[in-house]
Amino acid sequence: VLLALAAREGRGRLKGFLGAAPGVGKTFEMLVQARRRHLGGAEVVVGLAETHGRAETAAQIGELEILPRARLDYRSQALEEFDLDGALARRPQILLLDELAHSNAPGSRHPKRWMDVEELRQGGIEVWTTMNVQHLESLSDVVARITGVRVTETVPDRVLAEADAIELIDIPPAELLERMRQGRVYRKEQAERALKGFFREGNLAALRELALRRTAERVDADLSGYMRANAIAGPWPAGERVLALVGADAVAETVVRQARRIADALRASLLVLHVERPGVAGSDPGPALRLAESLGAEVETVVAADLPSAILACARARNATHLVLGRGRSIWWRRLTGRTLAAALLRQATEFSLHLVPDPALPPRPAKGDREWPAWIGWTAVLAFVGAATAVGVATDGVVPEGALGMVYLAAIVAAAVVAGPAPALLAALLSFLCWNFLFLPPRYELTIASAQDVVGVVVFSLVALLLVGTTGGLGRSVRAAQARLFSLRRLVEFSRRLGAPGTLGDLQTAVAEEAGRVTGRAACVLMPLPDGLPEAPPELVVRAARPVEAEPDEASMAAARWAFVHGRATGSGTDTLPAVGWQFRPMRTARGIVGLIGLQHAETGEIDAERSRAVTALVDQAAVAIERAQLMEERARGAARAETEALRTALLTSLGHDLRTPLTTIRGAAETLRENGERLPEATRADLLTTVVEEAARMGRFLSNILDMVRVEAGEIKPRREPVDAAEALEAATSRAEGSGTRRIRRDFPARLPEPRIDPVLLDQVLGNLLDNALKFSGPAGQVMVGAFRDGPEIVLYVEDDGPGVPPADLRRIFDPFYRATRTDRIAAGSGLGLSICQGLVAAMGGRIAAESPVRDGHGTRLTVRFPT
Structure with a gap:
């Protein structure tokens, strides 16, 4: 910060008026503000203001002093340019110099106007200037891809970065286009050409986004500089910045790649941090750091004993808003006590968004909605609950009345009903009654009841237990069903996003097979008809994707698949048609017809339950629409390729017809004239005809040579x-x-x-x-x-x-x-x-x-x- 302030000492300030395109009003706004400063007592001189014939812009100059232009002689032509020496001699407080990206006329001191601005600032003169975002050097390739026009006059990005102030002049594209049509930007003929080329609405919207984003980056840089200059602890979340944490583990490179994707999605800068702990030997994190540098990230290494504190200190100093770290293997007692790095950052990094990247080498933990507990676990849980209630009764024997112990057993029954269901809960009720009666009700250690009061208590206990078994068991089933539906819905939404993501038809078919296998827990495949089959012949179906990869229907199942495709009905295992085959096939139907089949292999666990069947039906409908859309896009791409090939073939034939027939006709005519009238023609005429033959033959040779050269270029030879x-x-x-x-x-x-x-x-x-x-x-x-x-x-x-x-x-x-x-x-x-x-x-x-x-x-x-x- 001190070096930057020292570099600016004695230099004139630079204020830039940035716009997305010509005509947004940069010069107009610069003149308006300059007149305002002039009325306030500042000495303002117009070094050069390009009004382009706009009367309203020229009127804003008003009473401002205008510096005479310098005259240059170039190839017997008198050219006018900005007078740099005159401006340095005049030395005004503020100098207005339009069009920063302008190329000076030959013979000027500097080839570019921005170099003139550098010299003016070195002379202590404050300069106000204008430029469009497409003239930034780093954006020239981007602008060329957007507009199709290569901008030749550019300004280095450092000039804009070193400016003291940047003001964005912005208007909506529709308003700018209206200005163009009214002739307020270019003359009418030039405006019509511009509207068909550079000034298309899509181009203007993209350029506007570039200008807004570049201005936002400048504001963010100013904010970071202010924070550093005033020792303000970050972050201030005015802009996005991603900090990735890498160590010497297997997940480091995965973290870097994931952080790069997050930064690209946020349009944010990426910093990769490695913290070395003193006295702790570890593997080399070099591959991950080299990967980060190759992906355009800034890399930093610090030494610290306290990892969370060092990470948070760096994140606040660099004004980061997102932290990305890996979730690798950790010691079990650290997980239990919450002493992992991720847990520490979650507690302390309250001002950051935290992203955890899993280690792909670790086996995934099954989601709750996917777990299917074996039946014996529920029955075992009954024994645990009843045993726990009995242990409580033994521990409080003599302190808690015998009747109150019934409430403890009722709690065990409720727990069994929620966790294991009604049938195990009934067993829990029976065991609770026997343990309560045998161990705690007098006479003890006998299955008898001595008093009428105890009889009433046992009857009430039994009724309440039965009521709780029914009610709580139903509630448990409802909760589990709701959880299963919620899980299915989440998975369906996630699957919809995968289908909507860009990709090929093959990627889409693979995603469908994976999701079908995940939903049903069995092997799945996607079958598609061959595109070149005859309409009247039975469809030839092929497996386009399968999970696992080796899963493939046998011949009998393929016959069932063909029947399902022709008749448009579910066929195979678990259906009314060909139920003996080992696969079930469900057609993917759209308004245009059946696009393919989803196959599900029969499992020994039985048929697909109703909940999963509904999920498969929704999956089939979504997959059908997505596959049809992908097929239409591929057909469109093939049609475009055919049209381009046909256009190229037509152009080649037209060129051959024109560029070969024309010289051949000329050569033939000259040759026939020489053959029939050669002796009667003057010597000069014969020479002209022979010259024509030679020139036209050379023309044919150049044409054929060009074709051969084009073939060599296309072949990379x-x-x-x-x-x-x-x-x-x-x-x-x-x-x-x-x-x-x-x-x-x-x-x-x-x-x-x-x-x-x-x-x-x-x-x-x-x-x-x-x-x-x-x-x-x-x-x-x-x-x-x-x-x-x-x-x-x-x-x-x-x-x-x-x-x-x-x-x-x-x-x-x-x-x-x-x-x-x-x-x-x-x-x-x-x-x-x-x-x-x-x-x-x-x-x-x-x-x-x-x-x-x-x-x-x-x-x-x-x-x-x-x-x-x-």
Whole structure:
């Protein structure tokens, strides 16, 4: 904390206005607050505010001083940029500088505006700025997956982390879309394109969640810093943080994996803690700690004698909200006395959520609802209860009256009725009467009753005992039945969640077989018909899942299964149809018909009782719906794959028909003209015809070569030869060759010397040739093409840019698909649609990346960028 405060000493403050997307009102809000500070006496200067032609935003500048822009000359063009030197000389109290992610014009002191902000802050100037969440470097890949657009202007995350204040400017996506339609964000034509691409409602909702989450993480970091600076004991549960505790035991790696899943579900950070006890030798926890690091967790090791205190101290210091620890083997007396680590944390960690992870090597304890006690245990319990009542009577003999001992025996009868049921309770009543009469009623040690008072007591005792046996026995049955129903309901709900979880049809069938076996306590299987069976033929059923795995119906049972599938009725053991077979089959029926069968093997314990039968019926209904849903999803996926294959086949045939027939027709026409009129044609005409034949043959050769290259790329047969390559020389060679095949000049924008990446020069030449060929085709006869290169950190960037019609934002993600050709204009540029797809495969094989950006200026043009590590 002291180091952070010292680093900020003398630097200007940074306040950022963060938004989910353009148009949410970041610049507007920054200007509103700036005017408010100005009216309060602060010296506020507008370094640069991009109003994008919005009158209401420009009006907010009002009387604020505006810093003149600097003029830069670049390639005979006058460019205007933020005047960094003017701002440092002016040195205002607060400087407004819009669009933090902006790339400065060539010739500026810094390539990025956020670097200008760093220098301004070093000069002691407070800076207010704006940015969108998609410009954060760590989120660029996430944004690309969400929107299909690769953001090239990014800001390092540390810039946002080092800001003194972050203010989120947020509006609902529907309101932002309405602003777009009203022309309050972009011009009408540009807004229409944006609404079809980047500004889709789903994209905006996802970007909004990213902005909210990043802001919440910043608030959580500020809270943790405040707690550390003021020595406040945690946790403050303002955000989620998971602390996993690992030792040198077998459950450690399981704890790490479970903690990672919990942290991912909570969108929380994960800290893995290992506590070493001094003087105690143990196994090495290294594998679990290495696993934690590979899963992106922070790892910490401390030394302490008192494990619970050390764990809680670390959890409070790191503001953790969830503790995850393993429940492994422990000494029996520690379990009895509650001296396990889990028990200690449960007592002391009242402010945390505690998660216990069981050791998978330990045998599971059966749930209460699953236990079936043998009958002899109930009868043995009767002897224990009556024996305990007799022992009480012997111990209190002479102190407690004989008549009062009847109440002790009545308690034994009630206990027997609740635990063992009515029949054992009757035995308990008989034994209680005999023991009470023989041992305690005078005359003792004789089964006789001497006084009328004792006769009345015995009669009342017997009546009350019989009444308690009936009432309490019924109550016990009701409680057990209610517990069984509750357990079945819980298991059914849990099974429903398993069916709803993502997975394949095979996973679903396995889950159904496991649950059916668990509910009934016998072997179970799932049978499904083969999909290619004839409608009029008997169904061919196969076992798709079984528990245990080796459980499989015999031939007679399979015949019963086929009958059940055809007639839609339960068949086999325990039913009225084919009851002699060893399996019972229940059809899984939906509105579309029967999707399969659940098979249950006959058990020696008898038929399935009514309660379990109802549970199986509910399971069958749920499984039928889930399996039908999974089948429909698989059919949909197969249909989509067939449609994609058909589209690819159509594109291939169309490309073959166009790109082979056209040059063949031209060659044939030229050849026939030369054959029939060759001697009468002028020499220049004959030369032109021969040139046409050669060019069209070369065109066919390039097309066939592209197809062969695409096959090699798809098969993964490209093996690049890595050596240092002079990028400038490779660009010049490819550009000169492209100029030699046409009449146009290509603009160059790269220095004479560039870093030399280790790549394959032949493959690079092929990539550059395809990119230039693509740009020349789509820029038109009068269009301009520019090639350039520059260094960007640890990478070298090569790009080819045209001023053609561009690619619609919605099609940018498809531009590298095989046989894709842009159709933005009425014409389709000649080509097979394979060039860019081949480029992508070759660049990836060399360890690089390729991306497309469109439009690049004035609503048109396309830039293809290739990046290689240096």
